Amino acid sequence: xxxxxxxxxxxxxxxxxxxxxxxxxxxxxxxxxxxxxxxxxxxxxxxxxxxxxxxxxxxxxxxxxxxxxxxxxxxxxxxxxxxxxxxxxxxxxxxxxxxxxxxxxxxxxxxxxxxxxxxxxxxxxxxxxxxxxxxxxxxxxxxxxxxxxxxxxxxxxxxxxxxxxxxxxxxxxxxxxxxxxxxxxxxxxxxxxxxxxxxxxxxxxxxxxxxxxxxxxxxxxxxxxxxxxxxxxxxx
Numbered sequence: 168x169x170x171x172x173x174x175x176x177x178x179x180x181x182x183x184x185x186x187x188x189x190x191x192x193x194x195x196x197x198x199x200x201x202x203x204x205x206x207x208x209x210x211x212x213x214x215x216x217x218x219x220x221x222x223x224x225x226x227x228x229x230x231x232x233x234x235x236x237x238x239x240x241x242x243x244x245x246x247x248x249x250x251x252x253x254x255x256x257x258x259x260x261x262x263x264x265x266x267x268x269x270x271x272x273x274x275x276x277x278x279x280x281x282x283x284x285x286x287x288x289x290x291x292x293x294x295x296x297x298x299x300x301x302x303x304x305x306x307x308x309x310x311x312x313x314x315x316x317x318x319x320x321x322x323x324x325x326x327x328x329x330x331x332x333x334x335x336x337x338x339x340x341x342x343x344x345x346x347x348x349x350x351x352x353x354x355x356x357x358x359x360x361x362x363x364x365x366x367x368x369x370x371x372x373x374x375x376x377x378x379x380x381x382x383x384x385x386x387x388x389x390x391x392x393x394x395x396x397x398x399x400x401x402x403x
Contacts, residue, residue, distance in 0.1 A: 188294050188314040189256065189273075193225045193351050196397045197372040198379055202231040202242070210384050213245050218389025219379060220249055222397045226256040228275055228296075230376075236265060243269035256294065263290045273314060278304060283311035298355065300331035305345055313350055317374060318342040320356020321366060325377065330356065339369050360392075363399035373400050 198219045205212055212229075219227060229246055231239045243259055247270050250257040258273040259266035263286045266274040273294030276283060283295060294314040299305040308316050321339050324330050334342075339354055346352045354370035359378035366373045375396055381388035 221390035222393035322357025
Protein backbone atom coordinates (compact mmCIF):
# COMPACT_ATOMS: atom_id res chain seq x y z
CA UNK A 168 0.00 0.00 0.00
CA UNK A 169 1.19 3.49 -0.70
CA UNK A 170 1.20 6.41 1.71
CA UNK A 171 -1.73 8.83 1.72
CA UNK A 172 0.62 11.71 0.92
CA UNK A 173 1.13 10.16 -2.50
CA UNK A 174 -2.50 10.91 -3.30
CA UNK A 175 -1.85 14.63 -3.38
CA UNK A 176 0.25 14.13 -6.50
CA UNK A 177 -2.01 11.68 -8.31
CA UNK A 178 -3.45 13.48 -11.35
CA UNK A 179 -7.08 14.34 -10.83
CA UNK A 180 -7.53 14.26 -14.59
CA UNK A 181 -7.28 10.48 -14.37
CA UNK A 182 -10.31 10.31 -12.08
CA UNK A 183 -12.85 9.65 -14.81
CA UNK A 184 -13.91 6.08 -14.15
CA UNK A 185 -16.94 6.55 -11.93
CA UNK A 186 -20.53 6.66 -13.12
CA UNK A 187 -22.04 8.30 -10.08
CA UNK A 188 -23.27 6.79 -6.85
CA UNK A 189 -25.32 3.72 -6.04
CA UNK A 190 -29.09 3.64 -6.47
CA UNK A 191 -30.45 4.07 -2.92
CA UNK A 192 -33.19 1.54 -3.72
CA UNK A 193 -30.69 -1.19 -4.70
CA UNK A 194 -31.34 -4.65 -3.26
CA UNK A 195 -29.98 -8.15 -3.63
CA UNK A 196 -26.65 -9.84 -4.15
CA UNK A 197 -23.28 -8.07 -3.98
CA UNK A 198 -20.79 -10.59 -5.44
CA UNK A 199 -17.20 -10.37 -4.25
CA UNK A 200 -14.85 -12.00 -6.75
CA UNK A 201 -11.99 -13.17 -4.54
CA UNK A 202 -8.97 -14.22 -6.60
CA UNK A 203 -7.41 -16.29 -3.81
CA UNK A 204 -10.60 -18.29 -3.25
CA UNK A 205 -11.03 -18.86 -6.98
CA UNK A 206 -7.45 -20.03 -7.49
CA UNK A 207 -7.77 -22.50 -4.62
CA UNK A 208 -10.79 -24.05 -6.35
CA UNK A 209 -9.52 -24.01 -9.92
CA UNK A 210 -11.58 -21.14 -11.31
CA UNK A 211 -10.60 -18.56 -13.89
CA UNK A 212 -11.57 -15.12 -12.55
CA UNK A 213 -12.98 -13.70 -15.79
CA UNK A 214 -14.99 -16.84 -16.56
CA UNK A 215 -16.30 -16.79 -12.98
CA UNK A 216 -17.33 -13.15 -13.38
CA UNK A 217 -19.26 -13.98 -16.53
CA UNK A 218 -21.27 -16.53 -14.59
CA UNK A 219 -21.96 -14.06 -11.77
CA UNK A 220 -23.16 -11.42 -14.24
CA UNK A 221 -25.89 -13.77 -15.44
CA UNK A 222 -27.72 -12.89 -12.22
CA UNK A 223 -27.52 -9.17 -13.06
CA UNK A 224 -26.29 -7.82 -9.71
CA UNK A 225 -26.20 -4.07 -9.27
CA UNK A 226 -22.49 -4.08 -8.46
CA UNK A 227 -19.55 -6.45 -8.18
CA UNK A 228 -16.17 -6.17 -6.45
CA UNK A 229 -12.76 -7.58 -7.29
CA UNK A 230 -10.76 -8.68 -4.24
CA UNK A 231 -7.18 -9.54 -5.15
CA UNK A 232 -5.14 -9.46 -1.95
CA UNK A 233 -2.32 -11.68 -3.23
CA UNK A 234 -1.82 -9.99 -6.62
CA UNK A 235 0.65 -7.19 -7.20
CA UNK A 236 -0.50 -3.82 -8.52
CA UNK A 237 0.11 -4.56 -12.20
CA UNK A 238 -1.68 -7.89 -12.11
CA UNK A 239 -4.61 -6.35 -10.24
CA UNK A 240 -4.86 -3.51 -12.74
CA UNK A 241 -4.82 -5.96 -15.64
CA UNK A 242 -7.61 -8.00 -14.08
CA UNK A 243 -9.70 -4.94 -13.28
CA UNK A 244 -9.43 -3.86 -16.91
CA UNK A 245 -10.50 -7.34 -18.00
CA UNK A 246 -13.51 -7.06 -15.66
CA UNK A 247 -14.41 -3.60 -16.91
CA UNK A 248 -15.54 -4.77 -20.34
CA UNK A 249 -18.20 -7.35 -19.33
CA UNK A 250 -19.41 -5.32 -16.33
CA UNK A 251 -19.94 -2.26 -18.49
CA UNK A 252 -21.77 -4.34 -21.11
CA UNK A 253 -24.00 -5.77 -18.39
CA UNK A 254 -24.64 -2.38 -16.77
CA UNK A 255 -23.09 -3.56 -13.50
CA UNK A 256 -20.96 -1.22 -11.41
CA UNK A 257 -17.41 -2.43 -10.77
CA UNK A 258 -15.63 -1.77 -7.47
CA UNK A 259 -11.96 -2.29 -6.71
CA UNK A 260 -10.92 -3.41 -3.25
CA UNK A 261 -8.56 -1.13 -1.29
CA UNK A 262 -6.92 0.70 -4.20
CA UNK A 263 -8.50 3.91 -5.53
CA UNK A 264 -5.53 4.53 -7.82
CA UNK A 265 -6.03 1.22 -9.60
CA UNK A 266 -9.79 1.79 -9.66
CA UNK A 267 -9.29 5.03 -11.56
CA UNK A 268 -6.71 3.63 -13.97
CA UNK A 269 -8.99 0.69 -14.79
CA UNK A 270 -12.07 2.88 -15.24
CA UNK A 271 -13.93 1.36 -12.29
CA UNK A 272 -17.06 2.91 -10.84
CA UNK A 273 -15.94 2.79 -7.24
CA UNK A 274 -13.58 1.57 -4.54
CA UNK A 275 -14.23 -0.36 -1.35
CA UNK A 276 -12.21 0.64 1.71
CA UNK A 277 -11.62 -1.23 4.95
CA UNK A 278 -10.83 0.19 8.36
CA UNK A 279 -7.06 0.08 7.76
CA UNK A 280 -7.16 1.55 4.25
CA UNK A 281 -6.83 5.16 3.14
CA UNK A 282 -9.04 7.72 4.91
CA UNK A 283 -12.33 8.26 3.04
CA UNK A 284 -11.86 12.04 3.02
CA UNK A 285 -8.51 11.70 1.24
CA UNK A 286 -10.01 9.36 -1.34
CA UNK A 287 -12.95 11.70 -1.92
CA UNK A 288 -10.59 14.65 -2.37
CA UNK A 289 -8.20 13.00 -4.79
CA UNK A 290 -10.55 10.65 -6.63
CA UNK A 291 -13.87 12.52 -6.64
CA UNK A 292 -15.47 10.50 -9.44
CA UNK A 293 -15.25 7.19 -7.58
CA UNK A 294 -18.22 5.87 -5.65
CA UNK A 295 -17.13 4.91 -2.15
CA UNK A 296 -18.00 1.84 -0.08
CA UNK A 297 -16.81 1.45 3.51
CA UNK A 298 -16.49 -1.62 5.75
CA UNK A 299 -17.43 -1.33 9.43
CA UNK A 300 -17.52 -3.83 12.28
CA UNK A 301 -18.90 -1.86 15.25
CA UNK A 302 -21.63 0.71 15.67
CA UNK A 303 -19.00 3.33 16.47
CA UNK A 304 -17.19 2.63 13.19
CA UNK A 305 -20.55 2.73 11.43
CA UNK A 306 -21.30 6.21 12.75
CA UNK A 307 -17.89 7.43 11.62
CA UNK A 308 -18.39 5.92 8.18
CA UNK A 309 -21.82 7.50 7.76
CA UNK A 310 -20.30 10.89 8.53
CA UNK A 311 -18.16 10.43 5.39
CA UNK A 312 -21.37 10.09 3.31
CA UNK A 313 -20.40 6.85 1.53
CA UNK A 314 -22.30 5.45 -1.42
CA UNK A 315 -22.82 2.32 0.66
CA UNK A 316 -21.70 1.07 4.03
CA UNK A 317 -20.94 -2.56 4.91
CA UNK A 318 -21.40 -4.05 8.39
CA UNK A 319 -20.37 -7.38 9.86
CA UNK A 320 -19.34 -10.12 9.96
CA UNK A 321 -22.93 -11.20 10.46
CA UNK A 322 -21.90 -14.87 10.64
CA UNK A 323 -18.62 -16.72 10.99
CA UNK A 324 -16.56 -16.48 7.82
CA UNK A 325 -13.67 -18.50 6.40
CA UNK A 326 -12.70 -15.94 3.74
CA UNK A 327 -10.77 -13.80 6.25
CA UNK A 328 -8.23 -15.22 8.70
CA UNK A 329 -8.37 -12.12 10.92
CA UNK A 330 -12.13 -11.60 10.90
CA UNK A 331 -13.73 -9.29 13.45
CA UNK A 332 -16.17 -10.64 16.09
CA UNK A 333 -19.51 -11.83 14.72
CA UNK A 334 -22.33 -9.27 15.10
CA UNK A 335 -25.23 -11.60 14.25
CA UNK A 336 -28.59 -10.64 12.82
CA UNK A 337 -29.33 -8.62 15.95
CA UNK A 338 -26.24 -6.49 15.41
CA UNK A 339 -27.13 -6.12 11.74
CA UNK A 340 -30.56 -4.87 12.77
CA UNK A 341 -28.98 -2.28 15.05
CA UNK A 342 -26.82 -1.14 12.14
CA UNK A 343 -29.86 -0.88 9.89
CA UNK A 344 -31.54 1.37 12.46
CA UNK A 345 -28.48 3.63 12.49
CA UNK A 346 -28.29 3.85 8.69
CA UNK A 347 -32.00 4.63 8.26
CA UNK A 348 -31.91 5.07 4.51
CA UNK A 349 -28.83 7.33 4.41
CA UNK A 350 -27.25 4.87 1.97
CA UNK A 351 -27.54 1.17 1.12
CA UNK A 352 -26.48 -1.19 3.92
CA UNK A 353 -24.39 -4.19 2.87
CA UNK A 354 -24.28 -7.23 5.14
CA UNK A 355 -20.89 -8.97 5.14
CA UNK A 356 -19.50 -12.19 6.55
CA UNK A 357 -20.54 -15.83 6.28
CA UNK A 358 -23.59 -15.26 4.10
CA UNK A 359 -24.87 -18.17 2.04
CA UNK A 360 -28.10 -19.66 0.69
CA UNK A 361 -29.10 -20.92 4.15
CA UNK A 362 -29.23 -17.47 5.75
CA UNK A 363 -29.58 -15.04 2.84
CA UNK A 364 -33.36 -14.73 3.25
CA UNK A 365 -32.94 -13.58 6.86
CA UNK A 366 -30.20 -11.15 5.86
CA UNK A 367 -32.32 -9.75 3.04
CA UNK A 368 -35.03 -8.78 5.51
CA UNK A 369 -32.61 -6.46 7.30
CA UNK A 370 -29.93 -5.27 4.84
CA UNK A 371 -30.21 -3.89 1.33
CA UNK A 372 -27.39 -6.01 -0.09
CA UNK A 373 -25.58 -9.16 0.93
CA UNK A 374 -21.89 -9.50 0.07
CA UNK A 375 -21.02 -13.09 -0.82
CA UNK A 376 -17.69 -14.78 -1.57
CA UNK A 377 -17.48 -18.51 -0.90
CA UNK A 378 -21.15 -19.39 -1.44
CA UNK A 379 -20.83 -18.24 -5.05
CA UNK A 380 -18.13 -20.82 -5.76
CA UNK A 381 -19.51 -24.30 -6.52
CA UNK A 382 -17.30 -27.29 -5.86
CA UNK A 383 -16.95 -28.08 -9.55
CA UNK A 384 -15.83 -25.19 -11.82
CA UNK A 385 -18.37 -24.15 -14.43
CA UNK A 386 -19.99 -20.91 -15.59
CA UNK A 387 -23.50 -22.41 -15.45
CA UNK A 388 -23.01 -23.56 -11.87
CA UNK A 389 -21.80 -20.11 -10.84
CA UNK A 390 -24.74 -18.45 -12.59
CA UNK A 391 -27.19 -20.78 -10.83
CA UNK A 392 -25.62 -20.05 -7.44
CA UNK A 393 -25.80 -16.31 -8.08
CA UNK A 394 -29.44 -16.52 -9.15
CA UNK A 395 -30.36 -18.62 -6.10
CA UNK A 396 -28.74 -16.11 -3.76
CA UNK A 397 -30.41 -13.21 -5.53
CA UNK A 398 -33.83 -14.84 -5.10
CA UNK A 399 -33.08 -15.50 -1.43
CA UNK A 400 -32.11 -11.88 -0.80
CA UNK A 401 -34.95 -10.28 -2.74
CA UNK A 402 -37.73 -12.86 -2.53
CA UNK A 403 -38.13 -12.90 -6.30
